[in-house]
Amino acid sequence: MRALLPAACALCGTVQDETVCAGCAAELLAPLPRCRCCARPLGRAAGPGNAPICSQCRYEPPPFDATLALGDYASPQDGTVLALKFGGVLPLADWLASELASRWQAASATCGLTPPDVLAPIPLSPRRLAERGFNQSWEIARPLARRLGVRAAPTLLARLRDTPAQATLDLAARQANLQDAFGLGPGHDVAGLHVGLVDDVMTSGATLGEAARVLKAHGATRVTLLVALRTP
Numbered sequence: 001m002r003a004l005l006p007a008a009c010a011l012c013g014t015v016q017d018e019t020v021c022a023g024c025a026a027e028l029l030a031p032l033p034r035c036r037c038c039a040r041p042l043g044r045a046a047g048p049g050n051a052p053i054c055s056q057c058r059y060e061p062p063p064f065d066a067t068l069a070l071g072d073y074a075s076p077q078d079g080t081v082l083a084l085k086f087g088g089v090l091p092l093a094d095w096l097a098s099e100l101a102s103r104w105q106a107a108s109a110t111c112g113l114t115p116p117d118v119l120a121p122i123p124l125s126p127r128r129l130a131e132r133g134f135n136q137s138w139e140i141a142r143p144l145a146r147r148l149g150v151r152a153a154p155t156l157l158a159r160l161r162d163t164p165a166q167a168t169l170d171l172a173a174r175q176a177n178l179q180d181a182f183g184l185g186p187g188h189d190v191a192g193l194h195v196g197l198v199d200d201v202m203t204s205g206a207t208l209g210e211a212a213r214v215l216k217a218h219g220a221t222r223v224t225l226l227v228a229l230r231t232p
Contacts (some may be wrong), residue, residue, distance in 0.1 A: 007147055010092055018078065019095040028077045029070060029099060036111075036194045038205055039067035039230045062205060063212035064197070064223040066105060070099055073201050073229035081200045081228055085136045093139035096200075096228045100140070101147035104226070116196035119145040120156035122211055123182070140228065141198035150196070155185040155213055157197075182214045191219030202227040 008014065009021035011028075034041040035054035042054060071077045084092040109111040121137035129135055138154050145152035160183045184190065195215050202208055202225065213225040216223070 007091075010089055010095075011076050019091045021047065025099075029103075032071070032231070033121070034067075034069065036066055037064070038062060038225040039069040039202065039225070041072065041230075041232050048128060062209050063216055064182070064205075064225050066113070066209060067202065067225040067227065067230070068100065068103055068113075069202065069227045069230040071102060071229055073203070073231045077229060081136070084139070085132070085200060088133070090134070090139060092201050093136065094143045097140050097142075097144035097147060098224055100144050100228070104148060113224075115148050115150050116193065117193040117223075118151045118153050118156065119148070119196040119198055119226070120153050120192075121154065122197060122199045122207060123157050123159040124157075125159045125161070137199045140200060144226065153185075153188065156188050156190070157214065158185045160182045176224070182211050184214065184218050189218075190215055193220050194222040194224065195220045196224050196226050198226050200228050201231070202229070 004138060007017060007019060009016060009024055010019055011024040012021060012025075014021045016022075018025075034040060034145070035042060035052070036059055037057035038051050040054050040056075042052065073081070075169070080096065081094055082151050083089040084096070104113065119141050121135055121141040123137075124132070124135045135154075141154075142152055159181065161181055197208055197211055197215075208227070210223050212225070
């Protein structure tokens with residue numbers, strides 16, 4: 001079927017039979033030493049195996065416990081999430097989920113990473129969801145949960161209020177902007193659970209950190225972030 005219906009690579013436009021061509025995928029998915037807590041790049045001088053923790057996470061631990069990221073949110077790799085979020089290229093969500101699942105399985109084999117009990121997306125506000133027509137984080141989380149064999153809960157977190165776009169704010173303003181922005185969704189209980197939070201991009205970590213803080217406040221024992229791209 002793929003041979004009969006070729007696709008253009010979402011990044012470079014090459015006509016072939018994959019959502020992202022092999023060359024672009026190799027560049028996006030190139031192994032890079034990262035902090036095991038926040039996935040910040042540590043530089044290629046870092047040793048192999050279990051990634052160390054960066055100095056910021058060591059001295060100011062965030063509310064989440066670990067982060068898994070595919071690559072950096074930088075050109076041209078950022079074209080994947082930009083095409084998904086703003087171009088509505090939904091097959092990219094399944095491709096990103098597949099690659100995240102592969103990265104998770106590899107980390108499980110080498111670092112003993114245990115799967116979460118439930119996966120949840122970072123929710124959009126009702127206004128933004130209506131404008132876009134879909135939540136890109138849920139589009140990634142749904143097939144990712146299926147590949148990892150865990151439960152997916154689209155309403156585990158609720159967006160309690162709309163907030164200005166984080167990209168327009170500095171770090172202090174981002175953190176203030178997100179206070180009381182999230183709550184546990186009605187009917188959900190995370191006490192004693194390992195929760196996986198899924199998002200397309202992690203920038204400062206303020207959004208994911210606030211979501212993790214809410215989950216921990218409701219009894220979650222561990223929060224792991226699974227993000228497509230991480231701002232270096």
